[in-house]
Structure formats: structure tokens, C-alpha cells
Amino acid sequence: MRRRRKLLPRLGQYLLNAILVIASVGMVLPIVYTVITSLEPATQQFKLPPQWIPRHLTLASYRLIFTQIPFLQEIINSVGITVIVILGATIVSVLAAYSFARLSFRGSRVLFVLMLVALMVPTQIAAIPQFIIMRNLHLINTRLALIIPALIQVFSIFLLRQHFQTIPRDLEDAARIDGAGHLLIIRHVILPLSWPAIAAVAIVTGQFIWNDFFWPKLFLTSQSKMVAPLALVSFSDANGGGALGPVFAGVSLMLAPILIAFVFLQRRLTEGVGFAGISR
Amino acid sequence: MTLSDTGTVPATHHQHTAKAKPGVMTRLAGLVPYLFISPAYLLFIAFILLPLIATVAISFTDWPLLGVPHPNGLANYVALLHDRVALSALRNTFLFTLLTAVIHLILALGLALAVQATHSRVVQYIVRTAFVAPFLMSGGVVALMWGGLLNHDFGPIAFYLEKLGANPPDFLNSTTWVIPSLVVVDLWQTIGITFIIMLVGLQSIPTVLYEAARVDGANAWSRFLHVTIPMLSPVALFAVIVSFIGAFQIYTWMAIMTNGGPGNSSLSLVQYVYRSGFQDFKLGYGSTLGVMTLVVLLLFTLVQFAVSRWWVHYERM
Numbered sequence: 001m002r003r004r005r006k007l008l009p010r011l012g013q014y015l016l017n018a019i020l021v022i023a024s025v026g027m028v029l030p031i032v033y034t035v036i037t038s039l040e041p042a043t044q045q046f047k048l049p050p051q052w053i054p055r056h057l058t059l060a061s062y063r064l065i066f067t068q069i070p071f072l073q074e075i076i077n078s079v080g081i082t083v084i085v086i087l088g089a090t091i092v093s094v095l096a097a098y099s100f101a102r103l104s105f106r107g108s109r110v111l112f113v114l115m116l117v118a119l120m121v122p123t124q125i126a127a128i129p130q131f132i133i134m135r136n137l138h139l140i141n142t143r144l145a146l147i148i149p150a151l152i153q154v155f156s157i158f159l160l161r162q163h164f165q166t167i168p169r170d171l172e173d174a175a176r177i178d179g180a181g182h183l184l185i186i187r188h189v190i191l192p193l194s195w196p197a198i199a200a201v202a203i204v205t206g207q208f209i210w211n212d213f214f215w216p217k218l219f220l221t222s223q224s225k226m227v228a229p230l231a232l233v234s235f236s237d238a239n240g241g242g243a244l245g246p247v248f249a250g251v252s253l254m255l256a257p258i259l260i261a262f263v264f265l266q267r268r269l270t271e272g273v274g275f276a277g278i279s280r
Numbered sequence: 281m282t283l284s285d286t287g288t289v290p291a292t293h294h295q296h297t298a299k300a301k302p303g304v305m306t307r308l309a310g311l312v313p314y315l316f317i318s319p320a321y322l323l324f325i326a327f328i329l330l331p332l333i334a335t336v337a338i339s340f341t342d343w344p345l346l347g348v349p350h351p352n353g354l355a356n357y358v359a360l361l362h363d364r365v366a367l368s369a370l371r372n373t374f375l376f377t378l379l380t381a382v383i384h385l386i387l388a389l390g391l392a393l394a395v396q397a398t399h400s401r402v403v404q405y406i407v408r409t410a411f412v413a414p415f416l417m418s419g420g421v422v423a424l425m426w427g428g429l430l431n432h433d434f435g436p437i438a439f440y441l442e443k444l445g446a447n448p449p450d451f452l453n454s455t456t457w458v459i460p461s462l463v464v465v466d467l468w469q470t471i472g473i474t475f476i477i478m479l480v481g482l483q484s485i486p487t488v489l490y491e492a493a494r495v496d497g498a499n500a501w502s503r504f505l506h507v508t509i510p511m512l513s514p515v516a517l518f519a520v521i522v523s524f525i526g527a528f529q530i531y532t533w534m535a536i537m538t539n540g541g542p543g544n545s546s547l548s549l550v551q552y553v554y555r556s557g558f559q560d561f562k563l564g565y566g567s568t569l570g571v572m573t574l575v576v577l578l579l580f581t582l583v584q585f586a587v588s589r590w591w592v593h594y595e596r597m
Binding site for chain 2: 017037047078095104121131132207211254258
């Protein structure tokens with residue numbers, strides 16, 4: 001009797017684990033297919049059935065993507081823009097969030113609530129005036145056109161403000177009696193207690209910039225200034241979809257920064273994503 | 281703690297300057313809050329608030345890309361009422377959003393429950409990695425990848441479906457299948473975030489509640505129904521609203537994989553704004569479409585909050 005009662009949940013566990021692992025493999029299969037296809041010779045790429053264990057491996061597609069378009073430069077653009085926006089937006093957000101959370105000033109509530117309205121509004125619907133503003137600033141076809149508007153991340157300000165409000169004030173009061181300025185308080189009291197929130201904000205911002213296709217498509221026109229996904233899309237379009245190998249080689253290369261991020265940050269990433277989700 | 285140490289040590293440097301000119305310092309101190317919010321606020325005004333207001337203003341004009349705007353009253357809105365393309369963009373976007381939000385919620389909840397039920401840490405790690413990884417890929421790259429996978433002639437999906445005896449449609453060139461296909465792509469990329477949100481939500485339900493229910497003789501199903509669902513509902517509402525707002529502004533899949541086709545059967549609202557403004561060069565009408573998109577989105581968000589009173593349990597933790 002006792003045995004049977006234990007056996008059933010254990011069987012259930014095996015079954016559950018099997019289903020979960022199969023589902024996970026299913027999620028990864030498209031990526032595996034892409035990487036394998038990118039390593040096949042051009043004659044094999046369009047052939048069915050797909051060869052999951054290819055007989056001939058070649059880097060020809062990789063050579064093509066680097067010679068046909070300035071792909072290295074474009075990957076650097078993608079990574080560079082993402083990193084700069086993460087750093088810049090986090091600094092802008094920390095300052096604003098500290099002010100909203102800690103400093104009482106006239107109009108603080110109204111200004112904060114007005115800003116929150118932006119959380120509900122997709123900025124793409126205002127693409128036309130955005131384009132005109134950028135044209136007047138002479139920023140069309142510059143990487144700054146992607147960086148500057150992205151420095152304002154309303155969600156980050158909101159999340160950080162919520163977090164800063166949970167930090168006990170006594171800690172700062174001790175510092176303030178000693179005459180520490182606000183910047184010193186932020187650096188030595190607030191930041192050390194806020195790394196999970198800051199990691200969450202950085203991840204959300206980074207994902208948003210890295211993932212975006214709309215603004216690069218609108219603002220960037222010359223190859224060497226494009227971010228990598230846009231460059232691959234325009235390369236693919238220019239070849240009428242016939243350049244599967246080089247395009248998939250580019251797609252595979254774009255996995256590298258993510259894998260690096262994952263190896264170092266797996267826990268932080270999932271925690272950060274969850275943290276951002278839950279405290280919104 | 282080390283905090284107070286690090287807090288006080290550098291502070292002493294500052295003390296001297298603070299004491300030197302007290303009058304100026306206090307006056308400046310009143311400006312500090314504004315100084316701190318000013319980078320954020322100037323950017324907010326220049327790149328969010330101003331463009332939004334301008335969109336509304338431009339929507340009442342006729343403005344060719346290379347010309348100057350001429351006020352034309354409600355003409356764009358009248359044209360909008362007769363625009364069948366706008367209607368189909370609205371329909372496509374709404375269908376896409378609805379399917380995405382509902383399937384997201386169900387799949388993510390199921391996955392989160394399964395991951396919480398398994399005792400194997402290895403399996404938990406595998407699932408987390410496999411489901412979150414696509415979320416970190418760039419949308420444009422995902423679209424290129426799935427464009428190949430869903431291709432009718434050389435894509436593996438149609439091939440294997442055929443092998444299983446099905447008669448797969450040409451997913452991206454079929455007016456009925458194009459939106460569901462794009463929903464699958466969207467789910468693949470973003471299910472991970474909804475799953476993590478749900479998992480964190482599940483893990484934050486106090487175990488005391490389950491024990492109390494067990495003592496009262498509740499079986500697994502009724503514990504799920506009377507503890508898990510109500511306790512999770514605020515998180516679920518949040519997840520629905522996030523995926524709803526995200527899906528409503530969808531652009532990437534349509535722009536890369538279908539160009540809004542076949543016909544206009546996968547044209548999205550944001551894509552139509554882009555097309556009117558930057559391909560047809562009608563800045564006025566494009567802005568009108570933007571205003572319509574915004575109004576529809578706000579209406580649906582309000583409806584969601586209203587409806588949520590019926591299913592979301594607000595006495596939370």
C-alpha cells in the first residue's frame with residue numbers, strides 16, 4: 001500500500017520531466033536548424049529532408065555575409081548601441097527615481113503621474129512627429145537617433161522609484177548628518193542596496209533596444225550605420241530570399257552575444273525578468 | 281554593516297564645501313530635485329509627450345512628406361471611416377492580439393505549474409534556459425529565422441507536417457493562416473517572459489494557504505481553483521496587459537515576414553501608420569491612423585481593467 005502510493009507520484013515525476021524536456025528541446029530546435037543550415041554548403045541548404053547531422057560542414061556562408069555586407073561593423077553597432085543605452089538610461093533613471101522617491105519638491109506628484117501615462121502609450125504611433133524632430137535635429141541616419149530617445153525609460157524610473165522607497169531613510173540620515181551630498185548618498189547608500197532592481201532595469205532596457213526593429217528601420221538607411229538585424233533583413237530582401245545560407249550565418253552570429261550574456265547572467269537574467277514583471 | 285562605513289567616509293570631504301557658503305548652498309539645494317529629474321524630463325517631453333501631442337495636431341492636416349501642412353479639419357477622420365484597409369488592419373491587429381494574449385496566459389500558466397511541480401532542479405534549469413533564450417534574441421533575427429522555417433518550398437515545418445500525413449497550407453501566403461502563423465512566432469519568442477512572471481507569482485503564494493486548504497480537506501483540484509487561481513490573478517492580469525499592449529503595437533513580424541500580405545490580410549496598425557507616413561508620404565493621414573490606434577488601445581485597456589473586477593482577486597499577500 002505504502003509502496004504503491006509512492007510509486008505513482010514518482011511515475012508522475014518521470015512523465016512530467018519527460019514532457020518538460022521534450023518541450024524545451026522543441027523550443028531550441030528552430031535555433032539548431034538555423035545554425036546547422038548556416039554551416040551547410042549552398043547546394044544542401046534548400047534540400048529536404050533537412051540533415052540534422054550534416055555530412056559536409058563549411059564556413060562559406062559566414063565568409064559570404066562578411067564580404068557582402070559590413071557585418072562586423074553592424075554587430076558592433078548593435079552591441080554598442082545597446083550597451084550605451086543601458087548605461088545612459090540607467091543613470092538618467094536613477095537620478096530621476098531618487099528625486100521622485102526621496103526629495104520633496106513642488107509638482108513632484110503631477111510630474112510623476114504625467115510620466116506614467118507614457119507606460120500605456122506605444123510611441124510608434126507618434127513615429128511621424130518623431131521623424132520630423134529627428135530630421136530637424138539632423139540626426140536621420142545616425143546611430144544617435146536610436147540612442148538619444150531611448151535614454152528615457154519611464155518603466156525604469158517607475159521601478160527604481162518603487163524600490164528606492166523601500167530603503168529605510170535612517171541610512172541616509174546618518175550620511176546626511178555627515179554632510180554627504182545627494183550624489184554621494186546615491187552612490188554609497190542607495191546603489192549598494194539596489195543591485196537587483198538595477199539589474200532588472202538594465203535587462204529590460206537592453207532587451208527592448210536589442211529587440212527593436214521599428215526605430216532602426218525608420219532612422220537608419222546606410223549599410224555601415226545599420227544595426228545587425230536590419231542589415232540582415234535588407235540583405236535578405238535584396239537577394240529576394242535566395243541568400244538563406246548567409247542570412248542564417250548572420251542569424252547564428254547574432255546568437256553569440258546572447259549566449260555570452262546567458263553564461264554569465266543566467267540567474268540574474270531570469271531573476272531580473274521576474275523582478276521587473278512582478279513589481280510593475 | 282559596511283554600508284554606514286562607506287556612507288560616511290567620503291562624506292567628510294564634502295563637509296568643507298558645504299559649510300563654506302551656506303546661503304548659496306541652501307538655495308541651490310532647492311534646485312537639486314529639479315536638476316535630478318531634468319535629464320529624464322527633457323527627454324520625456326522631447327521624445328514622448330511632444331510627439332504624442334504633435335500626432336494629434338498633424339492628424340487634422342494634409343501634409344505631404346516634402347511639402348508643408350495644410351489644416352483640413354476632419355477630412356482625414358472622414359476618410360478613415362471609409363478606409364477598408366484601416367478596417368482590415370484593425371481586424372488583423374485585434375485578432376493577433378487576442379490570440380497572443382489568451383494563448384500566452386494558458387501556456388505560461390501550464391508551464392509554470394509544471395515547473396513548480398517537478399522536483400528536478402536540472403529540468404527546471406533546462407526549461408528556464410530554453411524558454412527564456414528566444415526572448416533575448418532580436419525580433420528581426422527571429423523573423424528571418426522563422427521566415428525560413430515556415431517557407432512552403434524548403435522549410436522543415438511544412439515538410440514534417442506532410443510526412444505526418446497532413447496537408448499543410450502555405451502558412452505565410454494564406455489569408456486564413458498568416459495571422460495564426462505569426463502568433464506562433466510571437467509565442468515562441470515571448471512565452472518565456474510570461475512564464476517567468478507566472479512562476480515568480482506562483483512561488484510567492486504563501487504555502488500556509490495550501491496547508492490550511494489541505495486541513496479543510498480540499499483536494500488538489502479545489503486547492504488549485506480556490507487558492508492558486510485567486511492568488512495568482514493579479515499577476516495574471518499584469519501578464520495579460522503586458523502581452524496585450526506589446527501585441528497591439530506589433531510590427532516586426534509583418535514588416536519582415538509578410539509585408540502585410542497576402543493582400544492586406546496581415547497588415548498591422550503600426551505597420552499601416554508606417555506605410556501611410558513613409559511609403560505613401562501622407563503624414564496627416566498617417567497621424568490620424570496613429571490617433572485611432574492609440575484610442576482603440578486605451579479603450580481596450582480600460583475595458584480590461586473593468587472586466588478584471590470580476591476575475592481578479594485583490595486582497596493580495
